[in-house]
Structure formats: structure tokens, C-alpha cells
Amino acid sequence: MDPRHNPFAPGAGTPPPELSGRTTLLTRADVALSRVRQCRPEKGMILVGLRGVGKTVLLNEIRRQAEHTNYQTCRIEAHEGKTLPALLVPQLRRVLLNLDRMASLSTQVKKSLGVLKSFMNGFKTKIGEVEVSLDIEAEAGAADSGDLETDLPELMAAVGRAAQARQASLALFIDEIQYFHASELSALIMAMHRVAQDRLPVILFAAGLPQVVALFGNSKSYAERLFDFPEIGALSIAETMDALEKPAQAENVSFAPPALAMIFEKSRGYPFFLQEWGYHSWNQAPASPITNADVAAASPVVMQSLDQGFFRVRFDRLTPREKRYLRAMAELGEGPYRSGEIAKQLGKKSSDLGTLRDVLIGKGMIYAPAHGDVAFTVPRFDEFMRRIMPKELL
Ligand SMILES: Nc1ncnc2c1ncn2[C@@H]1O[C@H](COP(=O)(O)OP(=O)(O)OP(=O)(O)O)[C@@H](O)[C@H]1O
Ligand SMILES: [Mg+2]
Numbered sequence: 001m002d003p004r005h006n007p008f009a010p011g012a013g014t015p016p017p018e019l020s021g022r023t024t025l026l027t028r029a030d031v032a033l034s035r036v037r038q039c040r041p042e043k044g045m046i047l048v049g050l051r052g053v054g055k056t057v058l059l060n061e062i063r064r065q066a067e068h069t070n071y072q073t074c075r076i077e078a079h080e081g082k083t084l085p086a087l088l089v090p091q092l093r094r095v096l097l098n099l100d101r102m103a104s105l106s107t108q109v110k111k112s113l114g115v116l117k118s119f120m121n122g123f124k125t126k127i128g129e130v131e132v133s134l135d136i137e138a139e140a141g142a143a144d145s146g147d148l149e150t151d152l153p154e155l156m157a158a159v160g161r162a163a164q165a166r167q168a169s170l171a172l173f174i175d176e177i178q179y180f181h182a183s184e185l186s187a188l189i190m191a192m193h194r195v196a197q198d199r200l201p202v203i204l205f206a207a208g209l210p211q212v213v214a215l216f217g218n219s220k221s222y223a224e225r226l227f228d229f230p231e232i233g234a235l236s237i238a239e240t241m242d243a244l245e246k247p248a249q250a251e252n253v254s255f256a257p258p259a260l261a262m263i264f265e266k267s268r269g270y271p272f273f274l275q276e277w278g279y280h281s282w283n284q285a286p287a288s289p290i291t292n293a294d295v296a297a298a299s300p301v302v303m304q305s306l307d308q309g310f311f312r313v314r315f316d317r318l319t320p321r322e323k324r325y326l327r328a329m330a331e332l333g334e335g336p337y338r339s340g341e342i343a344k345q346l347g348k349k350s351s352d353l354g355t356l357r358d359v360l361i362g363k364g365m366i367y368a369p370a371h372g373d374v375a376f377t378v379p380r381f382d383e384f385m386r387r388i389m390p391k392e393l394l
Contacts, residue, residue, distance in 0.1 A: 001285050007247035008279035010272060010305075013056035017247030020271075021239030022058060025230055029062045029205065033069060036203040037169045043225075044192055044204035046177065048212055049232035051378040052272030052310065055207035058232065059173050062205050066171040072098055072163060073171045078179040084188065085123045085148065092116055092159055099166045108165035114139035115158035122146040148187040153194035160200030169201035177208040178215060178364060186219045192226055207232075209377045211367040234269035234379075237261075243271070244278050248290070253282070258292040266299065270379050272310065276302045311384040314365065325356055326365065327394055329374065330385035336375035345394065 007017040028045070035042040045062075047055045063073050074091035078084075093116060100109045118138035122145060138144070143154035163170045180188070188204075195202040204227070206212075216223040235243060241260050248255060255263075263281065267273035280298035281290050318326070328345035329337050339357065343350040357374060360366045365381075366374045376382060 001253065001282050001287065001290075003283050005251050006279055006282045007251060008275050008282060010275040010279050013060065014275075015057055015060070016054070016243065016271065016275060017250070018243050019054075019057065019061060020243035020246075021235045022054070022061075022232075025058065025232075026061060026065070028228075028230070030065055032203060033062075033066055033071065033169075033171065036171075036201050037069065037071075039164070039199045039201050041196065041199070042203065044206070044227045046212060046216065046227050046229045047205070047207040047232050048210055048229050049207075050210070050270075050376075051314075052270055053232045053234065054271040055232050056175055057271075059175055059205060059207050063171070063173050066169075070167075071169045071171045073173060075173040075175075077175040078177055080179060083123075084152075084180055084184040085119070089116070089120055092155070095170060096159065096162055099162050099168060102166050102168070106165075109162040110136065111139060112158040112162035115142045115155055118142050118144035119151050119155045122151050123148075148183060149190055152187040153191040156191040156202060157194050157198055157200060160195045160198065160202040164201055169203075172202070172204045172206075174204065174206040175208075176364075177206040178212045182215070182219060185215060189216065189220045189223050189226065193220075193222065196226060209364050209367055210369065211361055211364075211377075214368070235271060235274070236269060237264050240264045240267065240269045240274055243274055247278075248282075248288075253288040253290065256289045256291045259290050259295045262292045262295045266295070266302075268379070273302075273306070273379070276305060276310075280305070307384065307387065311378065311381065311388075314378060314381070315384070315388060317363065318365070321356060322360055322363075322365070323389060324394060325353065325360065326376075326381070327385050327389045327391075329366075329376070330382040330389075331391065331394065334382055336369050336373040339372050339374060342374070 009016050032042045032045060047058055049055050063075060066073050072095045074095060076087040076091060096109055096113050096116060100106050113136045117136055118140065121138055122143065143151040145151055159170060192204050213229050216227065244255055244260055244263060259281065263274060263277045267277050277295065277298065280301045281295045284298040285294040324346065325342065328342050329335060331345055332341055340350045343353050361368065364377055367377055369375050
């Protein structure tokens with residue numbers, strides 16, 4: 001069928017043509033936004049899930065909801081090589097300048113801009129690369145100790161007060177939150193604790209890999225009282241069908257029921273995979289309806305596309321030792337895997353592999369679903385490892 005009308009959207013953070021199966025979560029987010037706007041107590045939300053389940057897309061959707069309801073929003077994506085202050089300062093600066101523009105009387109906002117300025121002074125060395133100029137006097141003694149756990153709560157409270165003075169609210173959106181350093185995560189949790197205590201209209205929405213639950217819990221025992229950790233997972237069969245059928249219908253195209261069942265089976269309901277299968281099945285099909293023969297014909301193309309993109313980009317970031325560790329996992333089947341069993345595959349002691357395992361968790365390749373267990377953060381990565389690396393290389 002005409003690829004120019006293909007509605008499917010495989011990609012990182014690419015909005016799907018039909019955001020299937022997430023209504024309950026979006027309603028929860030909407031309630032939370034509304035309560036925070038009224039300065040009522042509410043937990044932040046940390047979306048937790050494997051690669052490609054639709055976390056980024058959801059964060060972006062919640063952000064749209066927030067912006068529709070008088071929220072100022074900041075969106076950042078954590079990654080190795082940039083600090084939390086360097087990512088946050090330009091965003092908060094933009095928010096404060098927006099608030100400043102909202103009316104002429106802006107003493108509170110001016111004051112908060114001064115706090116931001118002094119925060120920047122405190123972290124001068126660390127955020128030197130960011131070009132952020134503020135034509136305002138720093139608030140001496142506010143958020144300028146240079147200790148992030150002291151300064152970030154003060155800064156967030158100051159921004160919260162500025163928003164409140166403008167009858168506005170602030171929502172922070174942080175993607176890939178597992179990549180922050182422990183000290184940054186701790187400062188962020190303390191900052192959200194502070195704004196909750198001060199009843200300021202500020203809320204955090206974040207997304208990350210399954211390891212974030214443990215990272216939050218280890219950082220601050222009260223984290224579970226400040227945040228919910230909804231699990232974002234694969235879609236059910238009915239949700240998968242919706243995700244495929246509705247966009248096709250909008251183009252006057254249908255799927256034969258066996259084709260839908262086949263895509264569900266092959267994708268296992270994982271959003272990224274079902275977009276890939278939908279996309280390539282559409283292009284393979286000579287006419288509507290799309291049949292299971294079309295899906296079967298598309299499958300080698302999908303696998304090639306996944307192997308060269310989704311899986312490959314992760315594989316290429318690994319050292320030879322890391323690859324061998326992951327290959328040993330894959331040799332054991334689908335997982336989760338006992339650390340001891342992996343060590344046995346490699347002819348090593350479990351205790352010799354602890355550091356390597358931690359590095360792989362830090363890189364976001366694996367996580368520990370239970371003590372002594374590990375699993376891949378990328379669905380079906382075990383099959384890919386078996387395809388790409390012969391067993392002899394173990
Ligand atoms: N609810 C959904 N229904 C249908 N397709 C979806 C849904 N959510 C996401 N997708 C599709 O899945 C793909 C992956 O989405 P997204 O990038 O948000 O995942 P992610 O969880 O952020 O992945 P990663 O951990 O790799 O960043 C995109 O192509 C998107 O269009
Ligand atoms: Mg993402």
C-alpha cells in the first residue's frame with residue numbers, strides 16, 4: 001500500500017497514531033495536575049518500564065495536558081556527561097522569565113530570579129559551559145552554598161513561590177532519570193520534598209528504566225511517600241489491536257483478524273515492535289485488508305530493521321567483556337537470570353563479576369528485578385544476542 005499514507009510511527013519518542021491502553025494513567029496524571037494546581041498534596045509520578053514501551057511518549061502527552069492548564073513546564077533528559085544543574089538552569093530561567101512577562105508587578109519573581117542567579121554562582125564551575133545570562137542581582141545567601149542538596153531545594157522552593165505569586169504552577173518532566181548521579185537524584189528528591197512541605201504548586205513527572213525504583217528507595221526512604229511508580233508495560237491483545245486498527249481505519253484500510261493476531265504474537269504487545277510490524281506490514285500489503293501473509297512477508301524486514309537500529313545502537317555501546325556477559329545471559333534463555341548461573345556460563349565466580357554487572361546496570365542495559373537476579377532492559381535482547389554473537393565467542 002502507498003507508503004506515503006502509512007500512519008505507523010516506529011521511533012524514539014515519536015507520537016504514535018493511536019496512544020493505546022494508557023487512558024487510566026493519563027487520567028491519573030490529570031487528577032494529579034489538577035490537585036497540585038490547587039496546592040493540594042499529591043505525589044509525583046515516575047513512569048517505570050523497559051525500552052520501547054512508550055515512556056517518553058507518555059511524558060510528552062502529560063506535558064501537553066499540563067500546558068493546557070496553566071502550567072509552566074520544564075523538560076529535561078538526563079544523560080551521561082551533563083550535570084543536573086546544567087540541564088535545569090536554562091529551563092528554570094525560561095520559566096521565571098515567562099512568569100515575569102505575565103504581569104508588571106513581579107517582586108516575587110524578581111526575587112526568585114535572584115535566587116537562580118546565586119544558585120548559578122554556587123555551581124559556576126560545574127555549569128560553566130551553559131550560556132545563561134541573567135541581568136539581575138543575585139540573592140546573597142540564597143541557594144549559593146555550592147552543595148546541591150542544600151541549594152536545589154531552596155531554588156525549587158523559590159521558583160514554586162514565583163509560580164504561586166502568578167497563579168501559575170510548575171511541572172518538571174525528566175526523562176531517562178536513571179542516568180543521574182546518586183547525589184543529584186538525592187538533591188532532586190529533597191527538592192520535591194521541600195516543595196511538598198511548603199505546599200507549593202510544583203510536581204515532578206519522570207520516566208526511567210526499572211532500576212529507578214531501587215535508586216529512589218536507596219536514596220531516600222521517604223521517596224515512596226513522595227512518588228508513585230506506575231509500571232508501563234506491553235499492551236494487551238485488545239489494546240494492540242486498537243493501536244493497529246484505528247490508525248488504519250482513518251486511512252480506510254483494515255487488517256484481517258489473523259494479521260492482527262500475528263502482529264500481537266510477534267510483537268508481544270511491545271509498543272515499539274508493534275509500530276515496526278504495523279509499518280512494514282502496511283508497506284508489504286498490495287491492498288486492503290492487510291493479511292497474515294503480508295505480516296509474514298514483512299517480518300524479515302522488521303527483524304532487519306530492529307537488528308540494525310533498536311538493538312544495534314545498544315550493542316555498539318558495549319565493551320567486549322560486556323558483550324560476553326550479555327551473551328552468557330542470552331545463552332540461558334529469556335530470563336530473568338541468576339547471577340551465579342551467568343558466572344557459571346563464563347567459567348567465573350559470581351563475586352568476580354559484580355563490578356561488570358553494576359556497570360551494565362549503570363549503562364541501562366540490565367536491571368535487577370530481585371536480589372541476585374538480572375534481566376535485560378530491552379525486550380527480546382536475548383534473541384538478538386544469540387543472533388549477533390556466535391556461542392563460540394563466549
Ligand atoms: N500506547 C502506545 N500505543 C501504540 N504505540 C505506542 C504507544 N506508546 C508508544 N508507542 C510507540 O512506541 C515507540 C516507542 O515509544 P517511546 O520512545 O516513548 O518508548 P520509551 O519507553 O521512551 O523507550 P526508551 O526506553 O527506549 O526511551 C514509538 O514508536 C511510539 O510511537
Ligand atoms: Mg524514552
